[in-house]
Amino acid sequence: MKAAVELVRKGGTMLAEPCSKCGGVRVSYHGRVYCTGHEDLSAVVAAESVPVETVMAGLRDVLISKLNDAASQLAQEKDAVKQEQLATLLAKYYDLLERMREKRQSP
Ligand SMILES: [Zn+2]
Numbered sequence: 001m002k003a004a005v006e007l008v009r010k011g012g013t014m015l016a017e018p019c020s021k022c023g024g025v026r027v028s029y030h031g032r033v034y035c036t037g038h039e040d041l042s043a044v045v046a047a048e049s050v051p052v053e054t055v056m057a058g059l060r061d062v063l064i065s066k067l068n069d070a071a072s073q074l075a076q077e078k079d080a081v082k083q084e085q086l087a088t089l090l091a092k093y094y095d096l097l098e099r100m101r102e103k104r105q106s107p
Pocket residue numbers: 019020021022023024035036037038039
């Protein structure tokens with residue numbers, strides 16, 4: 001039950017219908033449904049306590065790699081519509097990176 005409360009506190013939703021296996025309380029969280037009765041939720045809860053810096057560093061790497069991918073795709077793309085899509089994508093990745101940088105610099 002403690003895990004259920006923790007998941008709800010982190011944005012999960014308690015479901016009205018109980019678990020069909022054990023009758024336990026089910027919580028919908030990050031697109032998955034967890035049973036607080038027979039499933040071990042400690043890993044799910046613990047996974048969320050990763051430091052923000054670690055997540056941000058990972059996200060930064062992903063964004064840079066995606067920027068690189070999109071840029072090389074754009075270089076080869078001849079279709080104007082697809083070029084525009086790629087350019088929009090690039091702008092979004094870049095915007096995210098910039099926002100992360102601003103956040104780090106602010107006190
Ligand atoms: Zn269950």
